[in-house]
Structure formats: structure tokens, C-alpha cells
Amino acid sequence: MSALIERKSGDRQSIAIETVDAAHFTASKRRLTAAQRRWLSDTGFEAAPGTFALLSDANGKLARVLAGVDATDALSAVAHLPRLLPEGNYHLAAEGVLADPLQAALGWALGAYEFTRYRKAKRAPAKLAIAATDLQTLAPLVEATAHVRDLVNTPTEDMGPKQLAEAVNQLGKTYKGKVREWVGDELLKANFPTIHAVGRASHRSPRLIELTWGKTEHPKLAVIGKGVCFDTGGLDLKPADGMRWMKKDMGGAAHAIALARLIMEAKLPVRLTLLIPAVENAVSGNALRPGEVVITRAGHSVEIDNTDAEGRLVLCDALAYASEQQPDLIVDFATLTGAARVALGPDLPALFANRDELADNVLAAGRDVNDPLWRLPLWRPYRKMLDSYLADFANAGPSRHAGAITAALYLERFVPESTAWMHLDTYAWNDADRPGRPRGGEAMGVRAFFAFLQRRYLR
Incomplete structure (x- = not known):
């Protein structure tokens, strides 16, 4: 949160950033001195989105920044500035064209992030001064996003199943939640055969990590995240380019x-269960083989068509396991399919839900907080694509059609129709700056789901 600070009453130390677009540029220039207007003319500044101009006072001291923006995209409007402006304190001027300065401040903080575990930060980010109430609203969201980014960016050697468990245990200590684990062969004894098999x-050792928090009388909420800390593809081995970034396969x-952290910090009136099945999908003499049949916890027999559909x-x-607790709602997050990326690209996570009202509400929440999702259908006729000749069904099939949908349909079989459930197939990654x-x-969908919850x- 070092990129956002509280703006004190009567603050004269921070430098104003005036957001401007081409339609309002003339009006902005009227507020400037003749020397400042000449500077803008000489440097060719025309308020194009993504550009900025530094303006000095009569003594040559930085006095104001003009930032060209797309007024319809507050989240990205000034997000590039923390790493480009000179170090110091700034604030958004009231004359700016952005209708939602809170979103702009959030974008500023997200743009200031840098992963520094293995090398020092190149420089300190410029800081944006905002109202204390706005800082209180944004701080948890920014910290949760940074938490996702830090976890996903960490290479597998330092972010294996044990380290994921340590991250959950730290949450438990911070928010007074109860954590337990099933590790290695304990998974078999406790009837978690597919986690063990993968x-x-x-x-x-593979493990299932559980954190419980909240009062027993509150509605039960289960949040589940796919924790495949590295995915070789198993015996259906990925090619080198497909394996290169598989440290991010624990993005779910x-x-x-991160969502559990937000829930507990906000003290939402829920009985939370966080479940993280944490594994590495590796290759060795006892690796899961294509063609095997695994009897799952739910009693379904599953033929392993592809070990890369782990x-x-x-x-x-x-x-x-979550369904056995008869929760009010189950939400799961997973970097599950390349098919979702093909269908929607890297920016739009694919949402699946077994209740239309749930989907409508979380999509609306995503729009409101500028964290977009896109719903895909649980088209049940496609279940035939997972037919098996010797088991109840397979984990994948011969067709590449509708891969994100068939994956979601596989998961749906493990949730009773009476239980509300949503699944987010997220990329959890930015390919470029x-x-x-x-x-x-990257965190994709966390803010949307937190706003929905x-x-x-909180009714």
C-alpha cells in the first residue's frame, strides 16, 4: 500500500495531477500560465491517453501534472504514472475529467506493484494521496491483488504444496481461523483419492488444506482453489512452450x-471453509497413467483419458467434500483450460454457474467494480463428450470442442443440484505489461466475487 497515502486536510505538499482529454484540453490550458502553455505547445502535448506533461512554476519547481486519459477507463487512466513520475506525493485535482477518481486511485496502486522477492525494486513508486475513507476502502483490495500476484509469480521451488499450506496457515494465524491438512497417504485414508492420484x-507430497472461520450459525460458504503448483502434464507430457509458465497453475x-482474506478482514457474516487441493503434476514411476480408473470421493468412477486434465x-x-457440508454457496477458482483463453482471450475469466440469479449478480458486481467476467453455459448435451466405455465418465475426451464447458460439466457432477455453485476458469496472468x-x-475476478459476497x- 506504499503507493497510496492518506491526504491530510490543508495538504499543500502533494502535487496536483489534472486528468484531461482532448475535449477538455482547451479549458485546462486556460488555468495555466503563459509559460506553461508555451511549454505544452513546444513539447507537442495534446492530452492523448497515456501521455503526461510536467509543468513547473515560475521558480522551476514541479507544480502540476497534466495526464491525458480516456475518461471512460478510470481504472487504467493513471495506472502508468507511479513508475514514470518523479518520486514524491501527488493527488488527483478536482478539475479532472474522470468521473470515478476512486477507480483511478485503485489503478494507480495496482500499477505501482512490483515483484521484489528475487531482485530489488528499480525505484520507489510515486505516491497518490487520497481521503482516509477511500484509503480504508482500497487498501484490502490492493493488498489482496498483490497477494495473488506474489503467490503466482513465485517459482515452484519456493511455492510448492507445502508453501501453499504455509500461506493458508498464515491466514489462519492472522484472522484466527482453524487450519488442518491431509498430506500424502493421509489423503487415501480420508477418502481424497483423486488428489492423491494426481x-x-x-x-x-500432495495435500488438501482446509481453513475454517466464522460463527457456526452463519450461512456456510465454501471457497475452493486449484493448487497445482506445477503442471508437467503428467505422462501426457506438455511440450516445452506449454510447460514454461506452469508455475502459475496454482493461480486458482x-x-x-485472496478472497478468503478479504472475507475475513471484512468480517462477513459467513461460516467460511477454504479448501486448497495442492499438488505437483509430475512424472515418475508411479505417475497416474492414461486409461486408469479412479474412484472419486463422491463414488463416481472416472477413466483417465488425459493426465493433463488434472x-x-x-x-x-x-x-x-464441500458439498457434504451442505453450504449455502460453493465458489471455485481454477486456471483450468486453455479453451477458455481461446474463447475469451486472456482478460476475461469464464464464469459458470448452476443458478441464473447467481451468475447475473456476480456479473453485475464485476461490471460495477471494473473486474469483468463472462458467462459460458453449462450445456448439458456436451456431457456425452466425456462418455467412457468402462467407467461412469472420463476426465476428458477425444474432441477439442467446448473444452472449457466440458471441464465445467465434469466439475458439476460433484455438486448436488440443491447446492448453489459457481466456477471461474481464470488465466491469472498478464502476458505483457x-x-x-x-x-x-494477476487477480482476475477476486474483486468481482468479493463485491458479490x-x-x-451484508443485507
Whole structure:
């Protein structure tokens, strides 16, 4: 949160940033001195989005910044500035054209993020001074986003199943939640066979991590995150380019952890269960083989068509376990399918829900907080694509059609129709640097779901 600070009453130390677009540029120039207007003319500044101009006073001291923006995109409007402006304190001028300065401040903070575990920050970000109430609103969201990014950016050697468990244990200590784990062969004894089957080939034991928090009389909420800390594809081995970034395959777990953090920090009136099935999908002599049949916790027999469709296997036992508690709602997050990226691209997570009202409400929340999602259908005729000749169904099938939908349909089989459920297939990654979205791990859908949960349970 170092990029956002509280703006004190009567503050004269911070430098004003006036957001401006081409339509309002002439009016902005009228507020400037003749020398400042000449400077803008000489430097060719025309208020194009993404550009900015530094303006000095008569003594040559930086006095004001003009920032060209797209007024319809407050979140990205000034998100590039923390790393470009000279170090110091700034504030958004009241004359700016942005209708939602709170979103602009959020974008500023998201744009200031830098992953510094393995190298020092290149420089300190410029700081934006905002009202104390706005800082209180934004701080948890910014910290949760940074938490997702840090977890996903960390290489697998330092972010394996044990380290994911440590992250959950730290949450438990901070918010007084209860944490327990099933590790290695304990998974078999406790009837979590698919989690064990996927993770047994790794030298680092698979595990299921559970955190519970909240009062027993409150509605039960289960949040589940896919924690595949590295995915080789198993014996259906990925090619090198497909394996390169598979440290991020625990992005669903990072999302679930961050959402649980927001829920507990806000003290939402829920009985929370956070579940993280954490494994490495590795290759060794006892690796899960194509063609095997696994009997899942729910009692379904599943033929392993493809060992690279492992995320749905670790999730299905967690979904079955969560369903046994008869919760008010189950939400799961997973970096599940490349098909979702093909359908929607890297910016739009694919939402699936077994209740139209749920989907409508979380989509609306996403629009309101500028964290967009896109719904795909649970088109049940496609269940035939997962037919098996010797088991109840397979974990994948021969067709590449509708891959995100068939994955969601697989998961749906482990949730009773009586239980409300939503599944988010998220990329959890930025392929390149953009304002407010630095290259690497990314939170996609966390703010949307948190806003939805606030509306659902703070009535």
C-alpha cells in the first residue's frame, strides 16, 4: 500500500495531477500560465491517453501534472504514472475529467506493484494521496491483488504444496481461523483419492488444506482453489512452450486465498471453509497413467483419458467434500483450460454457474467494480463428450470442442443440484505489461466475487 497515502486536510505538499482529454484540453490550458502553455505547445502535448506533461512554476519547481486519459477507463487512466513520475506525493485535482477518481486511485496502486522477492525494486513508486475513507476502502483490495500476484509469480521451488499450506496457515494465524491438512497417504485414508492420484508422482507430497472461520450459525460458504503448483502434464507430457509458465497453475488457489482474506478482514457474516487441493503434476514411476480408473470421493468412477486434465481431478474431491457440508454457496477458482483463453482471450475469466440469479449478480458486481467476467453455459448435451466405455465418465475426451464447458460439466457432477455453485476458469496472468497490469501473475475476478459476497451477506 506504499503507493497510496492518506491526504491530510490543508495538504499543500502533494502535487496536483489534472486528468484531461482532448475535449477538455482547451479549458485546462486556460488555468495555466503563459509559460506553461508555451511549454505544452513546444513539447507537442495534446492530452492523448497515456501521455503526461510536467509543468513547473515560475521558480522551476514541479507544480502540476497534466495526464491525458480516456475518461471512460478510470481504472487504467493513471495506472502508468507511479513508475514514470518523479518520486514524491501527488493527488488527483478536482478539475479532472474522470468521473470515478476512486477507480483511478485503485489503478494507480495496482500499477505501482512490483515483484521484489528475487531482485530489488528499480525505484520507489510515486505516491497518490487520497481521503482516509477511500484509503480504508482500497487498501484490502490492493493488498489482496498483490497477494495473488506474489503467490503466482513465485517459482515452484519456493511455492510448492507445502508453501501453499504455509500461506493458508498464515491466514489462519492472522484472522484466527482453524487450519488442518491431509498430506500424502493421509489423503487415501480420508477418502481424497483423486488428489492423491494426481500428486503421488512428485517428491513433494500432495495435500488438501482446509481453513475454517466464522460463527457456526452463519450461512456456510465454501471457497475452493486449484493448487497445482506445477503442471508437467503428467505422462501426457506438455511440450516445452506449454510447460514454461506452469508455475502459475496454482493461480486458482491464489485467488481463493485472496478472497478468503478479504472475507475475513471484512468480517462477513459467513461460516467460511477454504479448501486448497495442492499438488505437483509430475512424472515418475508411479505417475497416474492414461486409461486408469479412479474412484472419486463422491463414488463416481472416472477413466483417465488425459493426465493433463488434472485440475478437474484435484477439484472434484474438494467439491464433493464441500458439498457434504451442505453450504449455502460453493465458489471455485481454477486456471483450468486453455479453451477458455481461446474463447475469451486472456482478460476475461469464464464464469459458470448452476443458478441464473447467481451468475447475473456476480456479473453485475464485476461490471460495477471494473473486474469483468463472462458467462459460458453449462450445456448439458456436451456431457456425452466425456462418455467412457468402462467407467461412469472420463476426465476428458477425444474432441477439442467446448473444452472449457466440458471441464465445467465434469466439475458439476460433484455438486448436488440443491447446492448453489459457481466456477471461474481464470488465466491469472498478464502476458505483457499494461497500465495497472504488470507482466506476470494477476487477480482476475477476486474483486468481482468479493463485491458479490458483500451484497449477498451484508443485507
